[in-house]
Amino acid sequence: MSYRYSLEDLLALLHSRAPTKVDAVALHRRRVEHGLLSVGLKIHCLGNGSPFSTLVEALGGAQKILDVNYYKDSRASLCLVLPPVGSARSAILLLECIEQFIGSALFSNPEIQIQACSPGRLSARRSALLAIGFYLGSDTLRRYTLGDLTTSFVAHPHDPRGRRLVLYDAEGDFDRNFDWWKGSDKHRLVEPQLPFNNGRSDLLTGSGSRLDIENINLLATLLVHAQYEGYWKELGMQFEKEMGTLLEQHLLAGLVDAPWVRTDDAENGDDDKFFAALQELVAYAFEEAVRIKERDRFFWKRRDIPARSSRGILQEVQSLLQKYRGELVKRSRLFDQGDCT
C-alpha cells in the first residue's frame, strides 16, 4: 500500500464534516473485532476525480498522495489508498466520513470502484473461494468485461497481476500492527502483529457496498486463518469444505480450478481461463436471480413456496455466510466469558 499521509492527518481533515464518526474511527482504529482481519481500502474514481480534489490537496497534493501510487484501475482518474484499520466496521465508517467530506456517494456508485485489501496472500484455490463467495454473497450481481478488471499492473514487468477479481500486492508498504489470534479452542493467544511481513489478497469489488466489505472481511479471515494456522483455522477449513460441497451440488466445483488470482506460476497467466469461469458463475447467478423473482411473483405468499431439495445457490451462500459469521461471533464471546467448551 503506498500512501504518504497518516490516518491521523486524514481524520483531522474529515473531522470538520463528520466529527462523531471520525471520533469513532480514531478511537477504534486498531481495534480488531472477534479476531477478524484488518481491512485496507483503495478507492478508484472512474469520473474526473473532482469530488476528491479538496481532500487530495489538503492531504498534500496529487503528486504526494496519488502519483506515488502507480497502481490503479486503467479507467480511473485517481486511486486513493486509505491506511488500513482494524475492522470492517471502522473501514465502513471511514468511507462514510469521506462521503460526507466530498459530498458524493462511495458505496454502490458506478463511478467508484472499491478495492478491499486483506492481509495474507491466499493460495490459488482459496483465492477462488474468496472471489466466488464474494460474488454470490454480494447484494448486487454484476456482469463484468475484462476491461473492468484491467489495472496498471496487468503486465507489470516484476509483478504482473493480469485481469482478475483477486490480486496480490506488489510488496509495497505493509502495516503489521494489528492483533492476530492464534491457538485453538480454549487456548487463544493474541499476538500484537500479523504473522507475515508482507503480502495481501485484494478484491476488486466494482461498485461495492457495506455488505461486500463485511463479507470479504469474513471470507478472508476464514481462509487466511485456515492457511496460516490462525485461531479460526478449524472454522475456516470447515467453511472451505462446505463451500466446496455447495459448489459440487450446483455442478460448479470445477470453477475453483480456474486461475482466479495471478500467481508466480506461469500456467496461471491465462486471463481467458479465469474469465470463462467468471462468466459461468455470473450466468448461473443471474439465472438463479430470475428464478427467485419469478417464484416470488408466483408464490406471493412465502408459505406457498413448495419445499425443494435446494433453495438455490444465492440463498445457500447467504445462509452459509450468516452461519459462519454467527459461529465466529458466538465462539469469540464464549471465550471472552470464560465459558468456552
Next chain:
Amino acid sequence: MIRAQQPGSQPIDIPETIPNPAVVPVQPMPAPSRPAPQEPVKTPEKVPAN
C-alpha cells in the same frame, strides 16, 4: 447495459447489475451519537446531607 439479439428476435437489454434477490436489505446501523468513552464515566462522590 449489454444488448443481445438473435436473428429474427427483438433485441433484449441485459443489465450489467441486478440486486441479489437472496439478500434481505438491512437497515443501516445507526451511527453512534458520541464516541465511546475511553474511561468509565466517574460517579460523583456522595455528599453528606445537611
